[in-house]
Amino acid sequence: MKLKYLLSLVLILLLSVSLSGEVLAGDFSTLRHDYHQLIKSSQLQSQRRNWEKLIDKFTYFTTHHPRDKNIEKGFFLLARTWDGLSKASGSRRDAGAAVNHYVDLADHFPRSYLADDALFAAAEIAEQQLHDRVMAYNFYLRLVKQIPRGDMVVAAQKNLDRLPVPAEKKPTQVKPRQQNYQAVGDAPRLVNIRYWSGPEYTRIVLDLTAPVVVKPNYIKGKDPRLYFDLLYTKLGTGLPATIPVRNGLVKQVRSSRFDDQRTRVVLDLNRVAEYTLSNLENPQRLVIDIKGQPQQMAVSTGPSGGRGVVAVADDSIAKILNNTSDRQSVLHVPQKRHDEGIHLIVVDAGHGGKDPGAIGPHKVYEKDVVLKMAHALARALRQQMGVKVLLTRSDDHYLQLRERTEYANRVGADLFISLHANATKNGKAYGVETYFLNLSKNNQAAEVAARENGTSLKEVGNLEGILFDLMANAKINESSRLAAEVQQALVSNLRAHYSRVKDLGVKQGPFHVLLGATMPSVLVESGFISNFREEKRLLSSNYQKRVAAAIVKGVQKYAATLDKVAKQ
Numbered sequence: 001m002k003l004k005y006l007l008s009l010v011l012i013l014l015l016s017v018s019l020s021g022e023v024l025a026g027d028f029s030t031l032r033h034d035y036h037q038l039i040k041s042s043q044l045q046s047q048r049r050n051w052e053k054l055i056d057k058f059t060y061f062t063t064h065h066p067r068d069k070n071i072e073k074g075f076f077l078l079a080r081t082w083d084g085l086s087k088a089s090g091s092r093r094d095a096g097a098a099v100n101h102y103v104d105l106a107d108h109f110p111r112s113y114l115a116d117d118a119l120f121a122a123a124e125i126a127e128q129q130l131h132d133r134v135m136a137y138n139f140y141l142r143l144v145k146q147i148p149r150g151d152m153v154v155a156a157q158k159n160l161d162r163l164p165v166p167a168e169k170k171p172t173q174v175k176p177r178q179q180n181y182q183a184v185g186d187a188p189r190l191v192n193i194r195y196w197s198g199p200e201y202t203r204i205v206l207d208l209t210a211p212v213v214v215k216p217n218y219i220k221g222k223d224p225r226l227y228f229d230l231l232y233t234k235l236g237t238g239l240p241a242t243i244p245v246r247n248g249l250v251k252q253v254r255s256s257r258f259d260d261q262r263t264r265v266v267l268d269l270n271r272v273a274e275y276t277l278s279n280l281e282n283p284q285r286l287v288i289d290i291k292g293q294p295q296q297m298a299v300s301t302g303p304s305g306g307r308g309v310v311a312v313a314d315d316s317i318a319k320i321l322n323n324t325s326d327r328q329s330v331l332h333v334p335q336k337r338h339d340e341g342i343h344l345i346v347v348d349a350g351h352g353g354k355d356p357g358a359i360g361p362h363k364v365y366e367k368d369v370v371l372k373m374a375h376a377l378a379r380a381l382r383q384q385m386g387v388k389v390l391l392t393r394s395d396d397h398y399l400q401l402r403e404r405t406e407y408a409n410r411v412g413a414d415l416f417i418s419l420h421a422n423a424t425k426n427g428k429a430y431g432v433e434t435y436f437l438n439l440s441k442n443n444q445a446a447e448v449a450a451r452e453n454g455t456s457l458k459e460v461g462n463l464e465g466i467l468f469d470l471m472a473n474a475k476i477n478e479s480s481r482l483a484a485e486v487q488q489a490l491v492s493n494l495r496a497h498y499s500r501v502k503d504l505g506v507k508q509g510p511f512h513v514l515l516g517a518t519m520p521s522v523l524v525e526s527g528f529i530s531n532f533r534e535e536k537r538l539l540s541s542n543y544q545k546r547v548a549a550a551i552v553k554g555v556q557k558y559a560a561t562l563d564k565v566a567k568q
C-alpha cells in the first residue's frame with residue numbers, strides 16, 4: 001500500500017509538471033511567446049512534436065476561451081502554426097490542415113481584420129503547396145467579395161487576374177474576365193445565390209457586390225411565386241439561371257436579366273407562405289426567409305450509423321439536401337407541437353477529432369470521455385423516457401461548434417444537451433456545474449454574442465434578430481430551469497456514490513456551442529479532468545453511467561414542470 005502510494009505520488013509530481021507546463025495551455029500572451037520562440041529557432045522547428053505541442057495549446061485556447069479578447073488572434077496563430085509545420089514537414093496533410101484553420105477563422109470572424117489575411121494565406125498554400133489553382137482562385141474570390149475594403153483586396157485581385165478562371169465559372173460568351181468585386185462606378189452585381197432549409201423557414205441569400213434597391217412582388221395564384229427586382233443591378237457571370245430547391249416549400253430560384261436596368265430573381269413556391277426580406281452588409285447580401293415548414297428534409301444518421309452529422313455550412317446544406325447518395329435517412333420535420341412535451345433530444349459530445357478538449361494528467365482526453373458519456377446518456381434517455389435521441393457525433397470526429405446546434409435545429413430537437421469535462425491549470429479544482437445560454441438583451445451580451453457568432457452587432461440586431469427571436473426569453477427561462485434540475489440531480493445522485501462531489505452550481509453565459517439553438521439547451525461540465533480523483537472517475541464507465549442517469553433524472557423533473565405549466 002505504502003509503496004504504491006509513494007509511487008503514485010512520484011507519478012503525480014512528474015505528471016503535474018508536464019500538465020501545468022505543456023498540456024493545458026496558458027493565457028494568450030504566453031502562447032504568443034511560445035509561438036515566437038518556435039519561429040526563432042530552426043532547431044526547435046526541426047522537431048515535429050514542438051509544432052504539435054503548440055498546436056495543442058492553441059487548440060485548447062480557442063476551444064476553451066471563446067470569450068477571450070484575443071480569440072481571433074488565437075485562431076490566426078493556430079492556423080499559422082499549422083502553416084509553419086506544413087512548410088517544415090512538406091506534408092500535404094499539414095498544408096490542408098493549415099488551409100482549414102485559416103478558413104475556420106474567416107468563417108468564425110468574417111469581420112475580423114485578420115479574415116482577409118487568413119483567406120490570402122489559405123489561397124497561397126492552396127496554390128504553392130497543394131498545387132490547386134481552383135481552390136486558390138476561390139479563396140481569392142471569396143476575399144474580394146467578402147472583405148471588399150480589406151487591405152489584401154488589391155493583392156488578391158492581382159492573383160485573380162493572374163490565375164486561370166476555373167472551368168465552371170467561365171463566362172459562356174467571350175467577354176472580359178469575371179470581376180466580382182465592386183469597382184467605383186460599376187453597377188452592383190448579383191454574384192451568388194445560396195439557400196438552406198431549416199425546420200421553421202427556408203432561407204435564400206443573394207450575394208451582391210454593393211447595396212441595391214429591391215422591389216418585391218408577390219403573385220399568389222395557382223403557381224405562387226415571389227419575385228424581386230434588383231434595380232440597376234447586373235447579373236454576375238457563371239450564375240446558374242435556375243437553382244432547384246425542392247424542399248416542399250420552395251421549388252426553385254430563377255435569376256435573369258430582366259431589362260437594361262433590372263435583374264429579376266424569382267422564387268417559385270409550392271404554396272403561399274409568408275416571407276421577410278433583409279438587407280445586410282459585410283458581405284453585402286439580401287436575405288429572404290420564407291416562413292413555413294418544408295414537408296420533409298434529409299438528415300444524416302444520428303447515433304446508429306457512421307458520422308453524426310455532415311458539415312453544414314450554409315452552402316453545403318443545399319448540397320447535402322440534394323445529394324441523394326449522402327441521404328441515409330429521412331426524418332419528417334416534427335409539426336409544431338402544442339403539448340410542449342419532449343419527444344426528441346439531441347445529445348452533443350463536446351470536441352472530437354483533431355480537437356481533444358481538455359487533457360487529464362494521465363492523458364485522458366475529454367473528447368473520449370464525453371463521447372462514451374453521450375452514448376450512455378442516449379441509451380438511458382431512450383430506455384427511461386421513451387424519447388428519440390440523436391447524437392451530434394457518434395464517433396471521434398471534429399465538428400465546429402455551430403454545426404452542433406444547427407444539427408439540433410435541423411432535426412427539430414426539443415432539448416439540446418452538450419457534455420463536457422472541465423479543466424484548470426493547477427488541477428486542484430473539482431466538482432460539477434451546468435451552464436445555460438443567456439442572451440439578456442443588454443449591449444454587452446449582444447456584443448459578446450456578435451463576436452462569438454462572427455457577425456456584426458448590426459447583424460445581431462437585424463437579420464440575426466431572427467435567431468434572437470427564436471432564442472426568446474422563454475427559452476432562456478426554460479434553459480435555466482433545465483440547467484437547475486440537471487445540476488441538482490447530478491449533485492444528489494453523484495453524492496450517493498462518491499465522496500467530495502462539489503456543487504459548483506448553475507452558471508450562464510453566451511456560449512458559442514449553445515448559441516443558435518432554438519430549443520432549451522444546457523452544457524454540463526461533468527467533472528474536472530485535470531483533477532486526479534475526477535479524471536479517474538470520468539474514465540470509469542460507472543461514473544459515466546451515473547452522470548447519464550443523473551441527467552435523465554434532471555430532464556424528467558424538468559419535463560414534469562413543463563406538464564404543470566401546460567396544465568395550468
Ligand SMILES: [Zn+2]
Nearest residue numbers: 350357420421
Ligand atoms: Zn469542453
